[in-house]
Amino acid sequence: xxxxxxxxxIQAWSLINRKYLGKGVRVKRFRxxxxxxxxxxxLLAVLMANDIKLSQLAEDLSISSRSVSAWVYEGRIPGNxxxxxxxxxxxxxRHILFxxxxxxxxxxxxxxxxxxxxxxxxTRSPVSNRILxxxxxxxxxxxxxxxxxxxxHPGTFRKWLHQGTLPSPAxxxxxxxxxxxxxxxxxxxxxxxxxx
Numbered sequence: 001x002x003x004x005x006x007x008x009x010i011q012a013w014s015l016i017n018r019k020y021l022g023k024g025v026r027v028k029r030f031r032x033x034x035x036x037x038x039x040x041x042x043l044l045a046v047l048m049a050n051d052i053k054l055s056q057l058a059e060d061l062s063i064s065s066r067s068v069s070a071w072v073y074e075g076r077i078p079g080n081x082x083x084x085x086x087x088x089x090x091x092x093x094r095h096i097l098f099x100x101x102x103x104x105x106x107x108x109x110x111x112x113x114x115x116x117x118x119x120x121x122x123t124r125s126p127v128s129n130r131i132l133x134x135x136x137x138x139x140x141x142x143x144x145x146x147x148x149x150x151x152x153h154p155g156t157f158r159k160w161l162h163q164g165t166l167p168s169p170a171x172x173x174x175x176x177x178x179x180x181x182x183x184x185x186x187x188x189x190x191x192x193x194x195x196x
Contacts, residue, residue: 029084038107038138039075041071043097043184046090049127061085074079075103096188100175102181115145129189136161151169151172166190 038044042044048059058065061082069085070076077098078086087094092127117140127133136146152171159165169176172183179186 031186037073038101040098041106041135041138042071042099042102042131042181044072045131045138046092046097047134048137049130049134050090057086060089075106077103079084083125092188092192096185099185101184105180113145115140115142117141118143126163127160127161128193131186131188132175132186133161135181135186146178151180160187160190164190164193166194 028166046056054068055065058068061068063082067078067082069075071078077083077100083094083098087097090097117137133142136143142180143157143161144154150157150171152167152173154173156167158184160167166172166187176183184191
């Protein structure tokens, strides 16, 4: 049997809940991931750049939202059937979307200071490098800040995002060191475009 004090706190919480429950809850399009939560940053980056919710992807694939969440937040690899479906739906091969090395290591990137992604980056003009843009969104990094941290002019970095320009090998290496993701994945959009 609960003590008098416990009953009082339960009643207090009940009153607080009644006050706010009827007002509705505003659900954000994507929950803000903490640094340690996301195991598959590439998959989440592609989804965010394309404005596809996890629940929407689950619905498109006719599977549970829990399965898709496990791919992103726990780093699970889907079975062969779902793997083919998701790769076909998002337009990337398996070694990019579900790169086991990247998922296994999944380091925290070394950003020198706090930064905020500017929504106008995606709304101003179409994005050609969805992976790189999505990674800025996943980590909530401003394009200007990232360009300074990796030592490139902000206009040049924007060309990588919007025009899908493939940077020089030296800049590819710097981007790889910053994001801790192989350059073949970071610039996969430009590479796939060149090969097609």
